[in-house]
Amino acid sequence: MKMNDLVLLLVSVPVLIHGETECPCKTISIPHEETSNEVHPYQRLIFEPISVRRVFDMTTFTVTYIADIRGPADAISKFNGTVRRIYDGSENPILEARLAIPAMETQTNNPIAFILSSESTSSSFVMDINKTQTADKQTDFRGNRCHFTTSSTTVGNTFRYIGRTSCPDKVSSYFKPILSKRGKGVLSFEEIDELKEKKYFNSTTSNDGTEASFSINPIGMLVDGIKMESLKFQILTISKNELDLVAFNVWSFDIV
Numbered sequence: 598m599k600m601n602d603l604v605l606l607l608v609s610v611p612v613l614i615h616g617e618t619e620c621p622c623k624t625i626s627i628p629h630e631e632t633s634n635e636v637h638p639y640q641r642l643i644f645e646p647i648s649v650r651r652v653f654d655m656t657t658f659t660v661t662y663i664a665d666i667r668g669p670a671d672a673i674s675k676f677n678g679t680v681r682r683i684y685d686g687s688e689n690p691i692l693e694a695r696l697a698i699p700a701m702e703t704q705t706n707n708p709i710a711f712i713l714s715s716e717s718t719s720s721s722f723v724m725d726i727n728k729t730q731t732a733d734k735q736t737d738f739r740g741n742r743c744h745f746t747t748s749s750t751t752v753g754n755t756f757r758y759i760g761r762t763s764c765p766d767k768v769s770s771y772f773k774p775i776l777s778k779r780g781k782g783v784l785s786f787e788e789i790d791e792l793k794e795k796k797y798f799n800s801t802t803s804n805d806g807t808e809a810s811f812s813i814n815p816i817g818m819l820v821d822g823i824k825m826e827s828l829k830f831q832i833l834t835i836s837k838n839e840l841d842l843v844a845f846n847v848w849s850f851d852i853v
Contacts, residue, residue, distance in 0.1 A: 644722035675712035719851035739766035739834035772811035779822030828853040
């Protein structure tokens, strides 16, 4: 059952019978017992970077970034480059992602990143390139030995999601909501922060970054014409060395 359908079941709706002025109303009672569900079982991060290398072509004056990443067989590119399977093993295959850009573009403010997504796992992966570095190769990445799990809890009309990460590396985990407003469309990050201040929802991250929570009361939001379009649990790792070819990696998992 989708969240919006559940919300409709949870709201107490008075029904006027035969036009009577006094209110013999039929209502749907809101259950207050707590129910919990596992969204993602304990598992390794789905995309696993193996190596990234940088090749400069003097004849065309282009820079090509080549990343080998272990990931789902149905992974597709969401960047201006290509992805192909180069090895099929017993686990997820190894994918080769390529991105060629004019050398001068590395001097601009435009980000350079590999972005992969998988429909079968409802997940995506972003590898952001450190454009200012001229290192030729990187084979050590934070996050490769991390595991995670997510769960949801419902009490009355309040939904709460929890994400936990087990990782020997420094990580930061958090929930990222996308909200829209009737007559306006998708809201900006600044507008979403304003809604948080109004107590429509609450999100937290532990000091060590390994646990995050997100709670929301969708009934109050719907009354004000606000809808949650999607919710993702994300895990961020920043390279341990500022001279690394990769600046940071982000793993993203669909919750709603």
